[in-house]
Structures are given as structure tokens and as C-alpha cells.
Amino acid sequence: MDKTVPTAAEAVADIGDGASLAVGGFGLSGVPDVLIDALHRQGASRLSVVSNNCGVDGGGLGILLAAGRITRVTGSYVGNNKEFARRYLGGELELELTPQGTLSERLRAGGAGIPAFFTPAGVGTQVAEGGLPWRYGPDGSVAVGSPPKQVREFDGAEYVMERAITTDFALVRAAVGDRHGNLVFHRAARNFNPLAAMAGRVTLAEVEQLVEPGELDPDSIHVSGVFVQRVVELTPQQAAAKKIEKRTVRD
Structure with missing residues (x-):
């Protein structure tokens, strides 16, 4: 039952060309950056991605997008990602725009075994x-x-x-996880992560804090370990590296 994997590189090693991925996150909140970086180094291409948005320029899924490794996106928002817009309008990328609530329910339905x-x-x-x-x-x-x-x-x-949507793999980020794959998310970082975790046939979770089975209050668990196959514990530096999409300060 110990689902921990030593490194993110090992966790993504079998994601092949043409694979479909459900990826958690909203903007830069709750994005599985470490797994995405590992997949970028691994080299898989022709990926089909299901995510609310496709990262930002130079961050999140935007890294894979800029490298030309994503060929299709199912999402609800293009946003300020200029490379995403350029590739879509230039015919380099297929985009299935979906209302945001519909997208979340399509992922949830896929995980629940509801076809439509x-x-x-x-x-x-x-x-x-x-x-x-x-x-x-x-x-x-x-x-x-x-x-x-x-x-x-x-x-x-x-x-x-x-x-409904199901994918070959799912990449998610959680605040806390145990070795059985039970996950807890922190506030806004919860966003699309539980839904993506449910929709993936093989779900990879990077966790900021790894605890032993039994330490999590069952009533506090957001995603049951039945949906998660691999858990990667982040280093303190990786867990603390959280980008801010738009920094706003007072005068």
C-alpha cells in the first residue's frame, strides 16, 4: 500500500508520447510544478491536456506548451498566456473551450464512472x-x-x-498526503485538483508534506487514496517555491 515514489522523474517515466493528462491547478495556485518540470525533462510529446487553463508564459503547463509538447487542450480559459493564444490562433494547437462548471463536472463524472x-x-x-x-x-x-x-x-x-472526461494520467499537487495516497488540499489550491485526481486512470500526486497512514483525520481527506497511484514527497525548497501570478501591493 505504500505508493510513494522516490523522485518526480520516476513518477512520470512511463508517460508516453500521445498520452492524455488531467492537470490540477488554477492560474498558479495548486499547480503540480515539480511533476510538470519532470515531464518536461522526460521528453514526452503530442500530449493532450485537460486543465482549467494551460499555465502562464514560462510557468506551469506553459513550459510544456512553449516546448511544443502539447497538441490539444480541453480547458475553460486562455487568459494572459500569449504563447497559448499564439499557438491556438496560428493553427498549431487544438483547443476545446468548455464552460468552467461543465469542465469540472466532466472530470468529476469521469471519476465517478458516469459517461455523460x-x-x-x-x-x-x-x-x-x-x-x-x-x-x-x-x-x-x-x-x-x-x-x-x-x-x-x-x-x-x-x-x-x-x-465525461477520463485521461491516461493525472498530475496534482496537495498540501498533505499519506503513503496510501490520501490527499488534503489547502484552501484555494484545492480548485481542480480533486477533480483531476479522480479523472486520471493513473494519478500522480506531489505533496508538500508526507505523513504516515492514520495521521490524517478521515473527515479532512479531500481525495481518497483509491484514486491515487503514486505519491512524490517534495523537498522543503520545492514546497515553498510558489509563484505569484499578479503581485499587487499598496502604496
Whole structure:
């Protein structure tokens, strides 16, 4: 039951070209930077990533993006990542934009074994009707557009069907974890991490603090160890290295 792995490099060693990844984090909060860096050094390419956003320029998933290792993203936000926008608009990257709440539920449903669900988000828009540009051509035309989705009426209201998401691997970061893979997240860093952990067939967790089984209060555990296959304990320096996306100070 001891799921600890000595290094991040060993944890990501079997992630191959063309693998799909669910990655936790929101902006720069709760991002599994150490696992991402290890994957960057490992060299896997043609990756399909599911994440709220694709990091920032020079940080998080932005490192893999800038290296040309990501070919497809399912997310809800492009944000201030100029390289992400450049690659998408230039036809170098396929992007499936998804409403944020829908994305979180697609990940949760995948982890719960639910193949699809109906939601009102996106009804009457291209989300449901199809035609959202997934990939642009070199001339700026839409090379690949989103397909139309099933719409059904329930109790007089329309809902669009969304498919659940499961991925080959998941990368997450937790504040505390034990050797059985039980995880606890700290405040806003919880964000998409539990959902990504559930959706991955093989989930890798980097933890800022590793404790022994039995030390965590069962009522405080956010992700059960049943969803986690590998745990990497961070060094104090790695645990403390947390970037600030936008520093704001008073005069």
C-alpha cells in the first residue's frame, strides 16, 4: 500500500508520447510544478491536456506548451498566456473551450464512472449547436469545428448533453498526503485538483508534506487514496517555491 515514489522523474517515466493528462491547478495556485518540470525533462510529446487553463508564459503547463509538447487542450480559459493564444490562433494547437462548471463536472463524472450528463450551460450557443473553432488553418479559417451536441427537454427547459472526461494520467499537487495516497488540499489550491485526481486512470500526486497512514483525520481527506497511484514527497525548497501570478501591493 505504500505508493510513494522516490523522485518526480520516476513518477512520470512511463508517460508516453500521445498520452492524455488531467492537470490540477488554477492560474498558479495548486499547480503540480515539480511533476510538470519532470515531464518536461522526460521528453514526452503530442500530449493532450485537460486543465482549467494551460499555465502562464514560462510557468506551469506553459513550459510544456512553449516546448511544443502539447497538441490539444480541453480547458475553460486562455487568459494572459500569449504563447497559448499564439499557438491556438496560428493553427498549431487544438483547443476545446468548455464552460468552467461543465469542465469540472466532466472530470468529476469521469471519476465517478458516469459517461455523460445534461446541463443548461451552453444551450442556444455554439457550445450546443457546434461550430466552435477547435483548430484554425494556416489562412485563419476554421480547420476543425466542434460537433453539435444532443439537446433534450426536461420539465420545460432545454439541456445539452456533455460527455465525461477520463485521461491516461493525472498530475496534482496537495498540501498533505499519506503513503496510501490520501490527499488534503489547502484552501484555494484545492480548485481542480480533486477533480483531476479522480479523472486520471493513473494519478500522480506531489505533496508538500508526507505523513504516515492514520495521521490524517478521515473527515479532512479531500481525495481518497483509491484514486491515487503514486505519491512524490517534495523537498522543503520545492514546497515553498510558489509563484505569484499578479503581485499587487499598496502604496
